Amino acid sequence: xxxxxxxxxxxxxxxxxxxxxxxxxxxxxxxxxxxxxxxxxxxxxxxxxxxxxxxxxxxxxxxxxxxxxxxxxxxxxxxxxxxxxxxxxxxxxxxxxxxxxxxxxxxxxxxxxxxxxxxxxxxxxxxxxxxxxxxxxxxxxxxxxxxxxxxxxxxxxxxxxxxxxxxxxxxxxxxxxxxxxxxxxxxxxxxxxxxxxxxxxxxxxxxxxxxxxxxxxxxxxxxxxxxxxxxxxxxxxxxxxxxxxxxxxxxxxxxxxxxxxxxxxxxxxxxxxxxxxxxxxxxxxxxxxxxxxxxxxxxxxxxxxxxxxxxxxxxxxxxxxxxxxxxxxxxxxxxxxxxxxxxxxxxxxxxxxxxxxxxxxxxxxxxx
Amino acid sequence: xxxxxxxxxxxxxxxxxxxxxxxxxxxxxxxxxxxxxxxxxxxxxxxxxxxxxxxxxxxxxxxxxxxxxxxxxxxxxxxxxxxxxxxxxxxxxxxxxxxxxxxxxxxxxxxxxxxxxxxxxxxxxxxxxxxxxxxxxxxxxxxxxxxxxxxxxxxxxxxxxxxxxxxxxxxxxxxxxxxxxxxxxxxxxxxxxxxxxxxxxxxxxxxxxxxxxxxxxxxxxxxxxxxxxxxxxxxxxxxxxxxxxxxxxxxxxxxxxxxxxxxxxxxxxxxxxxxxxxxxxxxxxxxxxxxxxxxxxxxxxxxxxxxxxxxxxxxxxxxxxxxxxxx
Numbered sequence: 001x002x003x004x005x006x007x008x009x010x011x012x013x014x015x016x017x018x019x020x021x022x023x024x025x026x027x028x029x030x031x032x033x034x035x036x037x038x039x040x041x042x043x044x045x046x047x048x049x050x051x052x053x054x055x056x057x058x059x060x061x062x063x064x065x066x067x068x069x070x071x072x073x074x075x076x077x078x079x080x081x082x083x084x085x086x087x088x089x090x091x092x093x094x095x096x097x098x099x100x101x102x103x104x105x106x107x108x109x110x111x112x113x114x115x116x117x118x119x120x121x122x123x124x125x126x127x128x129x130x131x132x133x134x135x136x137x138x139x140x141x142x143x144x145x146x147x148x149x150x151x152x153x154x155x156x157x158x159x160x161x162x163x164x165x166x167x168x169x170x171x172x173x174x175x176x177x178x179x180x181x182x183x184x185x186x187x188x189x190x191x192x193x194x195x196x197x198x199x200x201x202x203x204x205x206x207x208x209x210x211x212x213x214x215x216x217x218x219x220x221x222x223x224x225x226x227x228x229x230x231x232x233x234x235x236x237x238x239x240x241x242x243x244x245x246x247x248x249x250x251x252x253x254x255x256x257x258x259x260x261x262x263x264x265x266x267x268x269x270x271x272x273x274x275x276x277x278x279x280x281x282x283x284x285x286x287x288x289x290x291x292x293x294x295x296x297x298x299x300x301x302x303x304x305x306x307x308x309x310x311x312x313x314x315x316x317x318x319x320x321x322x323x324x325x326x327x328x329x330x331x332x333x334x335x336x337x338x339x340x341x342x343x344x345x346x347x348x349x350x351x352x353x354x355x356x357x358x359x360x361x362x363x364x365x366x367x368x
Numbered sequence: 369x370x371x372x373x374x375x376x377x378x379x380x381x382x383x384x385x386x387x388x389x390x391x392x393x394x395x396x397x398x399x400x401x402x403x404x405x406x407x408x409x410x411x412x413x414x415x416x417x418x419x420x421x422x423x424x425x426x427x428x429x430x431x432x433x434x435x436x437x438x439x440x441x442x443x444x445x446x447x448x449x450x451x452x453x454x455x456x457x458x459x460x461x462x463x464x465x466x467x468x469x470x471x472x473x474x475x476x477x478x479x480x481x482x483x484x485x486x487x488x489x490x491x492x493x494x495x496x497x498x499x500x501x502x503x504x505x506x507x508x509x510x511x512x513x514x515x516x517x518x519x520x521x522x523x524x525x526x527x528x529x530x531x532x533x534x535x536x537x538x539x540x541x542x543x544x545x546x547x548x549x550x551x552x553x554x555x556x557x558x559x560x561x562x563x564x565x566x567x568x569x570x571x572x573x574x575x576x577x578x579x580x581x582x583x584x585x586x587x588x589x590x591x592x593x594x595x596x597x598x599x600x601x602x603x604x605x606x607x608x609x610x611x612x613x614x615x616x617x618x619x620x621x622x623x624x625x626x627x628x629x630x631x632x633x634x635x636x637x638x639x640x641x642x643x644x645x646x647x648x649x650x651x652x653x654x655x656x657x658x659x660x661x662x663x664x665x666x667x668x669x670x671x672x673x674x675x676x677x678x679x680x681x682x683x684x685x686x687x688x689x690x691x692x693x694x695x
Contacts, residue, residue, distance in 0.1 A: 090437075120473050129440065130473055134464045140430050141465065144437020144445075151393070151419060151443070158437075174430035181425055338471045339510055341478070341533035344562060344610030346645075 012212045012221045017230040020283040022291035030234040034298055040081055040229060041293055044073040044286050045304075046311045047097030050106060051260075053315050054096075054113065058264045062323075063113040067094045071227070071259035072191055074285035076161065077101055078232025079189045079252065082240040083159055088149075089128040090142040090160035092135070094191065094258075098161065102126055106318030107325060114322075116329050127156075135196075136162055136169030139188065143175050146184035146243070157185040157243040159236075165196025167210050173217075176251065180217040185243035187236065188214075188251045191226065193258035194280075198271035214251035226254025227285035230292070257283070332358070369551040374544050377519035377552045378408045378484075381526040382446065384556065386416050392530060393438060395422040396431055396448030405450055406486060406545055432458035432483060436465050439479040444530060452487040452539065453496035459504065466535040467510035482529045482536045487515075488580050488631055489678050490543035492671040497542075499668050500579075500632040505537045506609040506641070512561055513608040515539040517582035519550040521606060524559040532561055541580035562607045564615050570599035573688055574619040576642060577629040578605035581679055585629050588684035598692060608638050613645045620646050624655035625691045631678050634662040656694030659687040 017028045032040075051070050057063045069076070076098035080089060089095075089102050096109060103123040112119025112131075120130040127145075132138035142160035149156035166172050167190060179186045190210050194201050207213060214221025222239075224231040232254055239250035257280035261268050268277075293299035336343070336351045343351075372380065386392045394409055400423035403410030413421040424431050428449055435445035449455045466479045489498035505513045514529055514536055516522035522540065529536040559565075567582075568589055577585040582604050592598040601619050605611070620626050626646060628639035639660040646658060661679045669677050 088441075117472055118474060120476075122473065122476050127441075129477065130469075132465075134460060137433065137460060137464055140433025140461070141437035141440065143430070144434035144439070145441050146437070147434065148438045148441035148443050152441075170427075171429055171433065174425075174427040175433070177425055177427065178430045178434055182422075338473075338475045340470070340512075340610070345612065345614070346610065 008215055010215050010218060010220050012209060012215060012223065014223045015231045015235055016225040016228055017234060018228045018288055018292055019225075020227070020288065022288050024292060024295070028234070030230055030237065032233060036081065037293060037298060040077055041289060041299065042307050042311070043077050043097060043101050044229075044289060045307050046100060046314070047073045047077070048286060049308070049311050050100070050315055051096065053319065054110070055260070055264065057110070057319070063110060064115050065263050065265045066113045067263045068260040069094055069096050071280065071284065072193055072256045073097045074229040074232055074289065075191045075226035075254035075256040076189075078229045079159060079187070079236040079254070081233060082236045083157070085125055086127065087156050088142070088145045088158040090138050090145065090158055091129065091131050092138060092162045092166065093131045093133055094163065095131070095161050099128075099131075102128055106315060107322035110319060110322035111326055111329070114326060116326065118329055136166035136171040138162070139166065139171050139175035140178065142186045142188075143179045143182070143184050146179065146186040146249075147182050150185060155244050157187060157240055159187040159189060159240070161189045161191060163196060164190065164192040164194065164201050164204055164210060165199065166190070167213060168204055176214065176217040176219065176249070179249040180219045183246070183248040186249040187239045187243055188249065189236070190251065190253045191256055192253050193256050195258055195262070195272065197262040197266060209253060211251060211253040219249045219251060221251040221253065223253040223255060226256030227283050227288065229285060229289045369553050371549040372519045372552040373546045373549055374516070374519040374522045374540065375406055375408050375546060377523035377550070378526055378540065379410055379412070380552065381523045381530075382409060382412060383415065385527060385530045386412065386420060389444065391442065391444040393420055393422065393443050393445050394448070395424050395435065395445060397424060397426055397450050399423060399448050404448060406542070408484070408540070409448065428454050428457040429461055432461040432466065435481045435483070436461060436469070436479055439481040440469065440477050444480055446482045446484060446530060449483060449485040451497045452485040452501065453499050455483070455485055462505070462511065462535065462537070463508055467508050470534065471510055478533055479535045480533050482526070482538050484538045484540060486542045486545070487539040488541045488543055489668055489674045490580060493542065495670060498671070498674060500630070500663065502539055502608055502632055503637050506638060510534065512536045512610065513539065514561055514606065515541070515579040515608055516606060517541075517579055517604050518544065518548070520552050520557075521559055521565070521604075523552050524557045525561065525606060527556065528558045528561050531558075536561065539579065543580040547583070559606065562610045562612050564603050564605045564607070564612060566601065566615060566619070567604050568600065568602040570601035570623065572598045572623055572625070573600045573692060574616070574623045574626040575600050575602045575629065575684070575688065576605065576616060576626060578608065578638075579631075581629045581631055584679060584681040584684055587681040588688060591681065591685055592688055596689070596692070598688075600688065605638075611641065611645070613649065616642060616646060617649045620650040621653045624653055627659045627661060627684065627687045627691055629661045629679050629684055631663045633665045634660055635665050637662060656691045659691050661687045
């Protein structure tokens with residue numbers, strides 16, 4: 001029997017609009033308003049400088065471990081900028097710039113990274129979920145949110161973020177499968193930053209692309225240059241529109257690079273070369289986008305300087321506010337709050353016991 | 369009042385709550401067209417349609433993870449995991465997310481969902497179909513764990529679980545599903561979660577159990593009365609976590625003797641926690657060491673040997689007589 005070719009209706013594509021030298025493909029240039037372009041630029045600078053400041057605070061022992069985003073600003077901002085306020089962002093843990101775009105405060109991120117979950121502060125007018133540390137486990141929540149929106153006949157969509165490592169997790173496959181079966185309005189954004197701590201993409205999968213995994217689930221997959229703000233934006237715009245109008249889910253693979261460590265507890269020199277990092281530094285999304293905006297006449301060198309200065313002031317104010325707010329968070333008894341809607345009696349007892357012990361220890365300290 | 373099996377009573381609870389509240393959504397494997405492998409969701413897809421009763425792909429983690437997302441959006445998902453032996457594949461979704469979101473988000477997001485799943489031995493089932501691993505859930509802060517023992521309390525507790533603002537694991541004993549019928553009122557009936565029930569008063573000994581083990585426990589209480597002239601007080605926990613110890617302490621203060629019965633393995637089981645609390649709060653009232661009658665710390669054997677594994681009326685009687693004999 002001759003073999004027959006099976007035709008798969010979905011396709012996997014690659015999109016690059018602004019190449020690494022900053023050369024624009026005019027035919028593909030998305031129609032983004034000047035206002036949004038400038039907001040995106042400011043958000044990139046803010047994300048970059050805030051990341052630097054967090055690293056600095058961590059090295060000084062003023063916050064704990066965190067996951068830097070340097071180099072991945074376009075991959076997350078280009079995607080999330082397509083959401084409406086009422087939509088849902090379901091993040092992993094390396095989406096600081098996207099979270100800031102969604103209205104999370106700088107100080108809340110500092111407070112969280114200094115070990116207070118009061119820092120999980122979702123703005124009242126946003127529905128977003130808090131960051132999710134167990135890799136890939138949040139992907140499915142976006143499917144539940146998206147399905148619920150569809151059930152309620154709302155236009156809300158859910159956008160979830162995850163990394164290349166997460167595509168090896170069962171939850172990634174289950175999530176994509178469920179989203180496709182139920183045609184849930186979900187946009188799966190994979191920030192393929194090449195490294196899952198020390199494991200490179202080549203050891204994570206034999207697939208030439210991550211985007212092609214979408215085909216197995218019957219949804220469109222697109223690979224984009226994740227350091228190209230325009231390509232990410234255009235791909236996400238299309239995916240969000242499709243989801244909002246009942247066209248179901250999309251997988252977007254943003255090919256990017258983690259220029260810094262996995263978290264501040266990690267030393268990337270153990271597993272990758274300086275040359276590789278150097279090569280990727282040349283594809284930095286920020287100067288590329290700035291060149292585009294300057295070529296368009298939307299931004300001058302002086303204006304970039306002004307944005308830089310504004311952003312640094314904003315960050316300093318946030319650090320000051322965070323440190324002040326944290327002075328009020330010292331009470332360990334607060335850790336018992338929000339365990340359940342209603343505190344069970346034995347938990348009240350445990351709380352009272354700790355309070356008493358702390359008081360007694362305090363008294364002994366004073367007299368001893 | 370109609371006489372119902374536990375399967376029928378659970379079906380009634382689901383049907384009535386779905387009628388009242390369009391936030392209630394059922395999802396799981398075979399819960400729609402097939403009505404669930406034990407028929408607990410029988411007929412619901414016909415009444416409410418496939419947007420209220422979802423036959424999902426076969427993936428436990430996604431069933432629970434999707435429920436978390438639905439609950440955060442404001443729905444009240446009631447998901448079914450076909451056998452509790454498969455719920456380890458969704459354990460991380462409960463532990464990392466369902467049970468924690470309220471705490472993590474300082475109350476901003478809550479997960480009002482129910483995970484229903486059949487548990488326990490005694491029905492000659494396949495491997496991975498008979499275990500009783502409630503301790504895993506009971507050890508998870510932020511979670512509630514309910515185990516009814518009969519049709520009437522199962523119905524009332526399931527209604528309460530669906531309305532509860534926190535995630536509830538709802539264990540249904542396969543051995544009880546069709547074992548007997550009880551009068552179940554058509555009109556609404558609820559039972560508070562977190563409140564054990566005193567099902568029989570007595571002054572000589574306290575027997576504490578839950579779920580499928582309530583039947584051999586009550587039979588043992590009958591035997592003690594008829595053959596030994598002993599009046600055993602019997603407590604049905606109904607909710608394992610949050611565990612309300614008050615009624616247990618009051619009872620043991622009165623009787624001075626206690627036996628805890630469960631089919632789960634002994635070590636680190638619910639019985640260990642109950643004994644600890646009685647030690648802490650009723651130690652000076654005890655006349656004898658508390659006994660545990662439980663499964664053993666091995667994999668529950670395949671069905672040809674499960675009778676020897678599961679606590680029986682005889683084993684409960686032996687433990688009770690030992691506790692009664694001690695002075």
